[in-house]
Amino acid sequence: SERCKKLLVEFNNKVKKVGTDDPRRVYHSFKVGLALTLVSLLYYNKPLYGGFGSSTMWAVLTVVVVFEFSVGATLSKGINRGLATFAAGSLGLGVHFLVSLTGDIGEPVLLCFSVFLLAAASTFTRFFPGVKARYDYGMVIFILTFSLVAVSAYKTDEILTIAGERLITILIGCVTCAVISIFLFPVWAGKDLHKLMFLNIEQLAVFLDGFGGEYFGPEDNKENENAITVKKSFLDGYKKILTSKNEEEALTNFARWEPPHGSFQFNYPWKHYLAIGKVTRQCAYRVEELHNCITSKINAQSEFVKLIQASCMELSKESGTTLQELSAAVKQMTYPKGVPNHIKNLKRTASNLKTVLKTVTLKNANVLEDVMSGAMVASLLVDIVGCIEDIAE
Amino acid sequence: SERCKKLLVEFNNKVKKVGTDDPRRVYHSFKVGLALTLVSLLYYNKPLYGGFGSSTMWAVLTVVVVFEFSVGATLSKGINRGLATFAAGSLGLGVHFLVSLTGDIGEPVLLCFSVFLLAAASTFTRFFPGVKARYDYGMVIFILTFSLVAVSAYKTDEILTIAGERLITILIGCVTCAVISIFLFPVWAGKDLHKLMFLNIEQLAVFLDGFGGEYFGPEDNKENENAITVKKSFLDGYKKILTSKNEEEALTNFARWEPPHGSFQFNYPWKHYLAIGKVTRQCAYRVEELHNCITSKINAQSEFVKLIQASCMELSKESGTTLQELSAAVKQMTYPKGVPNHIKNLKRTASNLKTVLKTVTLKNANVLEDVMSGAMVASLLVDIVGCIEDIAE
Numbered sequence: 001s002e003r004c005k006k007l008l009v010e011f012n013n014k015v016k017k018v019g020t021d022d023p024r025r026v027y028h029s030f031k032v033g034l035a036l037t038l039v040s041l042l043y044y045n046k047p048l049y050g051g052f053g054s055s056t057m058w059a060v061l062t063v064v065v066v067f068e069f070s071v072g073a074t075l076s077k078g079i080n081r082g083l084a085t086f087a088a089g090s091l092g093l094g095v096h097f098l099v100s101l102t103g104d105i106g107e108p109v110l111l112c113f114s115v116f117l118l119a120a121a122s123t124f125t126r127f128f129p130g131v132k133a134r135y136d137y138g139m140v141i142f143i144l145t146f147s148l149v150a151v152s153a154y155k156t157d158e159i160l161t162i163a164g165e166r167l168i169t170i171l172i173g174c175v176t177c178a179v180i181s182i183f184l185f186p187v188w189a190g191k192d193l194h195k196l197m198f199l200n201i202e203q204l205a206v207f208l209d210g211f212g213g214e215y216f217g218p219e220d221n222k223e224n225e226n227a228i229t230v231k232k233s234f235l236d237g238y239k240k241i242l243t244s245k246n247e248e249e250a251l252t253n254f255a256r257w258e259p260p261h262g263s264f265q266f267n268y269p270w271k272h273y274l275a276i277g278k279v280t281r282q283c284a285y286r287v288e289e290l291h292n293c294i295t296s297k298i299n300a301q302s303e304f305v306k307l308i309q310a311s312c313m314e315l316s317k318e319s320g321t322t323l324q325e326l327s328a329a330v331k332q333m334t335y336p337k338g339v340p341n342h343i344k345n346l347k348r349t350a351s352n353l354k355t356v357l358k359t360v361t362l363k364n365a366n367v368l369e370d371v372m373s374g375a376m377v378a379s380l381l382v383d384i385v386g387c388i389e390d391i392a393e
Numbered sequence: 394s395e396r397c398k399k400l401l402v403e404f405n406n407k408v409k410k411v412g413t414d415d416p417r418r419v420y421h422s423f424k425v426g427l428a429l430t431l432v433s434l435l436y437y438n439k440p441l442y443g444g445f446g447s448s449t450m451w452a453v454l455t456v457v458v459v460f461e462f463s464v465g466a467t468l469s470k471g472i473n474r475g476l477a478t479f480a481a482g483s484l485g486l487g488v489h490f491l492v493s494l495t496g497d498i499g500e501p502v503l504l505c506f507s508v509f510l511l512a513a514a515s516t517f518t519r520f521f522p523g524v525k526a527r528y529d530y531g532m533v534i535f536i537l538t539f540s541l542v543a544v545s546a547y548k549t550d551e552i553l554t555i556a557g558e559r560l561i562t563i564l565i566g567c568v569t570c571a572v573i574s575i576f577l578f579p580v581w582a583g584k585d586l587h588k589l590m591f592l593n594i595e596q597l598a599v600f601l602d603g604f605g606g607e608y609f610g611p612e613d614n615k616e617n618e619n620a621i622t623v624k625k626s627f628l629d630g631y632k633k634i635l636t637s638k639n640e641e642e643a644l645t646n647f648a649r650w651e652p653p654h655g656s657f658q659f660n661y662p663w664k665h666y667l668a669i670g671k672v673t674r675q676c677a678y679r680v681e682e683l684h685n686c687i688t689s690k691i692n693a694q695s696e697f698v699k700l701i702q703a704s705c706m707e708l709s710k711e712s713g714t715t716l717q718e719l720s721a722a723v724k725q726m727t728y729p730k731g732v733p734n735h736i737k738n739l740k741r742t743a744s745n746l747k748t749v750l751k752t753v754t755l756k757n758a759n760v761l762e763d764v765m766s767g768a769m770v771a772s773l774l775v776d777i778v779g780c781i782e783d784i785a786e
Contacts, residue, residue: 014521015517018517018520018521019517022520025517025520026517028516029512029513029514029516029517030513032512032513032516032536033508033509033510033512033513033516034509036508036509036512036536036540037505037506037508037509037512040504040505040508040540040543040544041505056544057541057544060537060540060541060544061537061541064512064533064536064537064540065533065537111433112430112433112434113430115426115429115430115433116426116427116429116430117426119422119425119426119429119430119457120422120423120425120426121422123421123422123425123426124408124411124412124418124419124422127411127415127418128407128411140457140458143425143429143457144453144454144457144458147429147433147453147457148450148453148454150433151433151449151450151453242635242678243636243638243639245636246636246639285635285678285681288678
């Protein structure tokens with residue numbers, strides 16, 4: 001009982017964590033429940049829907065499989081499902097009609113053969129990168145529907161009625177999902193993508209802003225364990241940018257399916273986000289390099305370090321500010337007015353640093369290069385990000 | 394017609410490319426076709442299977458949805474599907490029995506409510522990271538089956554027979570998929586993961602091997618466009634390592650579901666591959682940094698460069714050789730005998746380079762630091778990879 005209690009408490013904490021990390025998850029769960037319940041009513045309410053009988057099953061199936069977390073994902077799956085069902089159903093009926101002309105003996109053989117051929121061909125199509133990215137689910141449903149129609153066609157002659165009923169229930173399922181996901185606490189993939197973008201840039205800004213102090217500052221004397229942990233977390237925030245590529249691509253893909261919402265108009269250039277994501281990631285690789293320098297800082301008190309300290313700290317600070325401003329610009333989707341000025345500053349500071357480097361003798365190479373190259377690259381990247389910003393807005 | 398022809402040729406080329414990139418895709422397509430055809434026979438062969446009637450549909454559905462490219466993915470989905478169907482079916486029947494005690498009026502309300510509750514709870518569970526990674530599909534099927542049983546239970550009294558038939562057909566579908574995917578040109582996720590690992594290490598090796606010559610060598614004089622393109626491709630080979638994390642995780646996940654095969658025994662430590670993947674990626678970030686140096690090489694003829702050139706080239710070459718050997722060791726799953734020696738060499742060369750750096754005056758900082766830090770990190774990583782190798786074998 002003691003152990004049971006402990007497990008329960010643990011489970012409870014886990015549930016709370018998953019829920020508070022993103023409260024939309026809770027809403028989503030209820031939305032799925034609601035959609036399923038509504039569709040189940042098809043079964044009970046004969047007068048209202050005209051009684052689809054066992055075809056209701058397809059509506060339930062559709063809702064369970066199609067309802068995804070974001071609006072874009074739901075619509076993408078719903079549209080894929082609807083179109084694929086229609087196309088495969090028509091094709092299946094056509095094949096069935098043609099085959100039925102050949103007489104009883106040839107029929108099953110030909111039908112099986114057509115299923116084999118179509119399944120193999122469609123499965124192969126799924127390996128095409130373009131199809132895989134957008135229509136993968138549609139192809140699965142295409143194979144499924146075709147096989148079902150071709151196979152069941154052999155038995156029932158009322159196939160047309162059944163096919164029609166199924167198509168309608170599937171459409172009802174899709175529409176239910178679409179309506180609920182759009183109008184009830186919608187989760188827009190586009191919005192998430194937008195948020196991911198400016199948060200990522202902000203993470204870089206936070207790192208660069210704090211980097212100078214961390215690198216050139218005094219040693220940590222274990223005096224304040226708490227403060228160190230906080231510091232650690234702000235220094236590690238950028239890490240997930242390194243591997244966020246797949247997430248960005250998935251969100252972009254979904255965002256394309258979404259109707260206009262909020263400040264995202266029709267034909268919003270989602271592609272630009274991928275471009276921004278790419279340069280952000282390039283920048284994150286440099287930051288990763290800088291982060292490595294922190295852990296291996298040596299000779300922090302050498303003369304050379306003192307010489308470059310001022311410029312480096314300014315550069316790092318200024319990079320941070322610029323990125324922060326860019327992040328805000330992306331957030332509010334405005335043109336980043338202050339950025340060109342900042343970039344000018346950055347370039348000046350960087351060239352100052354370079355002249356300092358040229359006149360100095362080498363005592364400790366470790367420090368100088370990393371900081372400079374990193375900061376320089378950052379300033380360079382700020383340029384690029386700035387340019388892309390202009391295009392995006 | 395001209396245009397049509399052109400499109401056809403283009404399509405043809407695309408098909409060829411997808412097919413030749415990985416011929417297993419063609420086999421996979423035929424395997425899916427075969428599995429579907431076999432399952433369709435359930436419909437036609439009444440004497441053989443005892444005639445499942447419309448329940449055959451479930452076998453078709455299962456095959457289409459469960460059959461994935463690799464054995465691990467297929468088994469994972471199949472087992473998830475089988476277990477979830479059984480669990481949800483039992484639960485559904487139980488709920489139905491309990492609810493039927495309440496009488497006619499309360500029944501639909503209670504059933505709908507139970508569907509709502511279970512769907513919401515299960516959907517929420519899907520957000521748990523552990524569940525999402527391994528049992529996501531199982532949860533979907535759980536919701537689906539429960540809803541179907543709860544809803545259809547209201548109508549038919551022969552529910553037990555139907556449920557049994559469906560379970561059996563689904564199991565037939567799962568077994569068909571499993572048998573075909575395991576015994577007919579199997580595609581092992583574990584093998585793919587293993588291959589990805591040593592190929593990734595090899596890419597790093599190829600880059601480091603060529604880096605010295607590229608960086609310190611003479612300028613490209615456009616004399617040989619072809620050679621440059623070839624060079625470019627070998628220098629860019631490592632790029633995809635930067636974002637291969639998701640692929641590695643997915644493959645590891647699938648590999649866990651696979652039965653022992655080839656040289657991969659039961660309980661093979663797949664986790665170690667994730668660890669190797671992580672250090673490989675760390676190394677790739679450094680290589681990315683080195684790659685940036687190539688594009689911005691300046692003052693290649695300065696005195697300073699001449700001073701460090703020899704050590705750097707040796708370091709880069711030696712790193713390449715060591716990684717090549719490690720890659721071979723991972724490939725053959727043997728202990729990398731020569732590596733400790735190589736690492737000793739690397740360390741010696743690195744410390745040589747450091748002493749050179751200490752005695753020299755600074756003319757061009759750009760070159761030195763990147764190369765050295767990169768090569769040093771590489772040597773460090775070789776250590777780590779070496780250690781992990783020991784564990785894995």
